[in-house]
Amino acid sequence: MTAIYLDNNATTKVDRAVVDAMIPYFLEQYGNPSSIHSFADGVAKGLKHARQHVQALIGCEHDSEIIFTSCGTEANTTAILSAIKAQPNKKEIITTTVEHPAILAVCEALEKDGYTIHRMPVDRAGRLNLDAYKKLLSDHVALVTVMWANNETGTIFPVAAMAELAHAAGVMFHTDAVQAVGKIPMMLQDTKIDMLSISGHKLHAPKGIGVLYLRRGTRYRPLLRGGHQERGRRAGTENTAAIIGLGKACELALEHIEYENTHVKAMRDRLERGITEQISHCFITGDMNNRLPNTTDIAFEYIEGEAILMLLNKAGIAASSGSACTSGSLEPSHVMRAMDIPYTAAHGTIRFSFSRYNTLHEVDEVLKVMPSVVATLRKLSPYWEGEGPVVHPEQAFKPTFA
Amino acid sequence: MWDYSDKVKEHFFNPKNAGAVVNANATGEVGSISCGDALRLTLKVDENTEIILDAGFQTFGCGSAIASSSVLTEIIKGMTIDEALNVTNQDIANHLEGLPPEKMHCSVMGREALHAAIANYRGEEWQDDHEEGALICKCFAIDAVMIEEMVWANKLRTVEDVTNFTKAGGGCASCHEDIEAILEKVLAEKGEKFDYDAAPTKPAVTPEVKLPLTNLQRIKKIEQVLDSLRPSLMADGGDVELVEVIGNTAYVNMTGACNGCQMAAMTIAGIQQRLMEVLGEFIKVVPASEMSKLVSIGA
Ligand SMILES: Cc1ncc(COP(=O)(O)O)c(C=O)c1O
Numbered sequence: 001m002t003a004i005y006l007d008n009n010a011t012t013k014v015d016r017a018v019v020d021a022m023i024p025y026f027l028e029q030y031g032n033p034s035s036i037h038s039f040a041d042g043v044a045k046g047l048k049h050a051r052q053h054v055q056a057l058i059g060c061e062h063d064s065e066i067i068f069t070s071c072g073t074e075a076n077t078t079a080i081l082s083a084i085k086a087q088p089n090k091k092e093i094i095t096t097t098v099e100h101p102a103i104l105a106v107c108e109a110l111e112k113d114g115y116t117i118h119r120m121p122v123d124r125a126g127r128l129n130l131d132a133y134k135k136l137l138s139d140h141v142a143l144v145t146v147m148w149a150n151n152e153t154g155t156i157f158p159v160a161a162m163a164e165l166a167h168a169a170g171v172m173f174h175t176d177a178v179q180a181v182g183k184i185p186m187m188l189q190d191t192k193i194d195m196l197s198i199s200g201h202k203l204h205a206p207k208g209i210g211v212l213y214l215r216r217g218t219r220y221r222p223l224l225r226g227g228h229q230e231r232g233r234r235a236g237t238e239n240t241a242a243i244i245g246l247g248k249a250c251e252l253a254l255e256h257i258e259y260e261n262t263h264v265k266a267m268r269d270r271l272e273r274g275i276t277e278q279i280s281h282c283f284i285t286g287d288m289n290n291r292l293p294n295t296t297d298i299a300f301e302y303i304e305g306e307a308i309l310m311l312l313n314k315a316g317i318a319a320s321s322g323s324a325c326t327s328g329s330l331e332p333s334h335v336m337r338a339m340d341i342p343y344t345a346a347h348g349t350i351r352f353s354f355s356r357y358n359t360l361h362e363v364d365e366v367l368k369v370m371p372s373v374v375a376t377l378r379k380l381s382p383y384w385e386g387e388g389p390v391v392h393p394e395q396a397f398k399p400t401f402a
Numbered sequence: 403m404w405d406y407s408d409k410v411k412e413h414f415f416n417p418k419n420a421g422a423v424v425n426a427n428a429t430g431e432v433g434s435i436s437c438g439d440a441l442r443l444t445l446k447v448d449e450n451t452e453i454i455l456d457a458g459f460q461t462f463g464c465g466s467a468i469a470s471s472s473v474l475t476e477i478i479k480g481m482t483i484d485e486a487l488n489v490t491n492q493d494i495a496n497h498l499e500g501l502p503p504e505k506m507h508c509s510v511m512g513r514e515a516l517h518a519a520i521a522n523y524r525g526e527e528w529q530d531d532h533e534e535g536a537l538i539c540k541c542f543a544i545d546a547v548m549i550e551e552m553v554w555a556n557k558l559r560t561v562e563d564v565t566n567f568t569k570a571g572g573g574c575a576s577c578h579e580d581i582e583a584i585l586e587k588v589l590a591e592k593g594e595k596f597d598y599d600a601a602p603t604k605p606a607v608t609p610e611v612k613l614p615l616t617n618l619q620r621i622k623k624i625e626q627v628l629d630s631l632r633p634s635l636m637a638d639g640g641d642v643e644l645v646e647v648i649g650n651t652a653y654v655n656m657t658g659a660c661n662g663c664q665m666a667a668m669t670i671a672g673i674q675q676r677l678m679e680v681l682g683e684f685i686k687v688v689p690a691s692e693m694s695k696l697v698s699i700g701a
Contacts, residue, residue, distance in 0.1 A: 304438055306464035310414060323438065323464065332438055344462070347438030380420050380468060382431070382442040382460035399433035399440045400518065400530055 003316040004362045008202075009151050009179060009295060009353035010320055014245070015204040021248040022206075025241035033238055034227075043240055050247025054211055057250040058177075058196065059187035067212045067230045068243050072178040072199030073102040075212035076145075078223040078234070079174040079195040080106050083143035084115070086219035087172070090142035092116045094171075096128060096157070097338040099147055103176055104334075107145075116140075126155040126286045126339050133162060137169035144173045148180035148196075152322055152335040152351055153286025154295025156180070160191045167192035172218065178202055178210075182253035183260055183292050194218045200242065204355070205249035209242035256356050264354050265293035267363050271352060272296045274367040279374050281389060285341060285349060294354040297322070299336075299345040300374055302383040302393065308350055311373040317366055322349040344383060344393065406465060407499035413469035418476050423458040430519030430528070432511055439463035439508060441471050443515040445478075447523055452482045459515075466498075466505040473497045474512040483520050489513065503543035507534055538580050541573025546584060553588045561585070562602040615681065621647050627680050628654075631673060642673065645690040650683065653690040 005013070031040025033047060051063040060066070069075045080093070080103070095107055097119045107117045118136050120128055128146075137144075144166045149156045163173040174195040180186070181196075182203035188196065195218065200209035214220055214233070226235030253260075272284060281301040300308060305321030312319055322333030323346075336346035352366070378384040383393040390396040406414075426444035433440025440463065446456040457479050459471035474494055478486045491509035495501045501509060514530065521528035535547030552558060552567045561581045565572040571581050586596040615623070621644070628642055635641055640658040647653070656669065674687040 302462065304463050304467070307414070307468060310411075310465045314415065343438055347462075380417065380460060381462050382440065383462060397431060397440070397442060399431040399442070400514075400528065 003318060004358075004365060005318050006352040006354060006358065006362075006366070007318045007320050008355040009154075009351065011201045011207060012204045012355055013357060014206050015249060015252055017252060018205055018245045018248045022241040022245040025244050029240075033240060034229075046244050046247075047238060047240065050243045050250075053247040053250040053254075054198070057186075057254045058181060058198070058213060059189055060213055060215075061189040062216055064231065065214055065216055067214055067234050068238060068246075069210040069212050069234055070236075070239070071208055071210040072176070072197050072202075073210075074223070075197035075199075075210045076100075076102045076174075076176055077106055078212050079197060080110070080143060080145060081223055082219075082221045083172050083174065083195075084110065085221040087142045090140055092118065092138070092141045094118045094120065094133070094136050094141055094144040094146075096120045096122065096146055098122055098126065098150055098152075098335045099145070100151055100176060100178070103145055103147070120146075122338050124339050124341075125288070126150065126153050126335070127290075128157060130158070130162070130165075134165060137166060137171055139170065141169075141171045144171055146173075146175055148175045148177040149183070149292050149295075150286065150335060151179045152333060152349075153297045153339075154179070154292035154353075155286040156184070156290050156292065159193065163192040163194075179292060179295075182250070182257070183294055185257055185261075188213065188215075200246040200249060203249050203253050205246040206242050209239055209246050211246070259356055261293045264356055264358070267358055267360055268294055268296050268352070268354050270360065271363045271366060272298070274363070275370055278367065278371050280387075282374070283345070285336065285339060295351065296353075297349055297351045299341060300348040300350065301345045302381045302389055303348045303374065303377040305348050305350055307377050308348065308373055311376060312350075312369070315369045315373070317369060319350050319352050321351065323347045404466070404502050404505065406469075406502075409473075409497070409499040410466055410469040410501070413472040413498065414465045417459075417468055417472040419456075419458045419472065419479075420460070421458050422460060423456045426456075426458070428519040428523035430515040430517070430522055432514040432518050432530070433462075439467040439511055441467065441511055441515045443471070443474070443512075443519045445519050445523065447483060452484070454478050454481055454483065454486060463508070463511075464505075466501055467508040467511065469498055470494055470501070470508040470512045471515075474516065478516065483523065486516060487520060489516065503540045504537055506543050510534075538584070539568075539570035539573065539577050542569040544568050544570035546580075549581065549584050550588055553585060554592075559585065559589070559597070560600050560602045566602070615683065617647060620681065623681055624652055624677060624685075627677050628673070631676065635669070640669075642669075646693060651686045651688055652677065653688050653693045655690045 025046065029039065029042045031037060031043060033040055033043040051066045054066045055063045069078065093107055093115060095103060095117065111117050120133060122128055144162065146157050146159055146162055148159050159175045166173040172194050173192065175193055176197045178197055178199040179202060181198045194215045196213040198211040201207040220233060222233050224235045229235055229238055275298055276282060282298055285297045285299055305323030309319060309321050322336045332343060332346040336349055382397045383389055423444040423446050426446055428445035428447055430443045442460045444458050445454050448455050457475040459475055461468050461471045477489055477497060491513040494509040494512045495506060518528040535545040537545050538549060549564055549568055549570055553564065556567055558564050558567060561571055561578050564570055564581050571578050589596045624644055624647060628644055632641065640656065643655040643657060645653045645655055670687050674685060677685040677687065
């Protein structure tokens, strides 16, 4: 059996068509786009096309609003640092407790420099409270940065509405859309979003290429200064082949966006239903009614995620977990903690994330394996006995905690 | 994913002694709530011989937690409880052919469960003696709690101080930013300010020679250090003798009052610490009695 890849929120396979589009830019058109000779004369045109494909996918008004970066993380860092440098008198940032570390760690560092960071909490379904958000908006706020979709649960935040509110209050709005772009349709020109981050490797382009969308007229300060590349907004010789690849990937993503929201979603739903029907004491985390079509995050109670992943891996199935132990930190995922998922469940969360390469047959294979994986580990668990959890699990097993 | 040894995988995929022992007369339950690992160890101890006849585990935890639990039950079966109390977390890790530094706490949990179970058998209350913090130094597996305690206890002020006292930060140096953050926090608690440019409080341990020592140089230096320690050992009625140096391992004989005494292990640890300080390199001090084992394995 060939291995089954259900970890597409971590990264994706590069589409064959993307690889094919890139190869000439390694071997033939490898000139520097700034040069004036035959090795470079197709490059500038290639970059322009790529920019236009990104533009089309996110529906922004101008292709010059696309700035290529080295990754999603760079786009996020650039957005935050630009907003505070361009508005030196504003010392507050609004974000959420469930952002990716590429946002949270930057905010944490700024906090040490004296900035006030408002981290909005979420409820048990991972949703924000918009009334609380409105109260935070003020003249002191340099930036709101809120992810479009959560990488662990797939929960979608109402960023368009939040950007309207920010705009009305005169506050700049950024969204980390790394997980959302290519999975849900967008039309940025109809929104008040000022900045948006994309990462190529989440949509079948290579790793190490990203985009910062910067609405025309938004005050901006570059992170990297130097050459005139990207109109002086991101210096450094362009990663031409990767940019071409990203352009191709965006073109394909736009073509498949309906497939993503029908077929891919159907696979996800079938897996989810199959698991929750066959296995007791498991539940889906996040906002069930408002999620990415490709993501499901399921908490298996009384067992631990890394152990589940190791058994799945042995069965040829790749997924990921919010468990502490997979990351090497001691804490379970900050997203699970933010949603107040009890720790006996938070450590046992498994994320299955699909792409258009998956098949229904693969879903059925996973459904065949999953019940026995869970049963094997529950048999070892001190919280489990026979067919169910021990009575009052939290009382029956009360370890001395170090 | 983690680079687990084959031994870890073997014990994870085919755990030994899973489940509770029937008619157990010793139970230990420990865990680390933040890491989400928890372990119940049950033992059947022969009340006359105090030999552990059977051991079983139930673990809520990751691959290495399950493997550590499994190997622990294998190690202790057949031991007397006194022998079992000498099993260290390093022994558990060694039986697993090593654990990633982030996972060493799984072996610590195993040892704690064992101590808790034996205390339970003896009708005593087990006191947890260690607190675990976020792992800071991955090279030497040193956590935040340990660093904080050392900063408090020894009035440390610089990253270099911390490295000298705990080894943390002495390897790849990637954690220096985190160590500075700890210094900043602890010093603030003491009403002091962390100064990035401060000179180390304690003289830094600069190795006298930059080149690696030759074995002869190493032996000479070790002799010098032992000579310098000898007076205090002799004051306690003991002595130490260097038997052999192989690579970075020094084999010593503890004689007189030090031989077999409770303090021998501590003394050896102290000698090792001193040797590392003076030689500026990693040195392991091992009783010469261990050498025969080494030779017989080698043969
Ligand atoms: C929501 C989110 N933001 C940012 C990133 C980082 O993107 P990159 O790996 O391109 O730096 C990721 C990827 O893990 C992500 O899921």
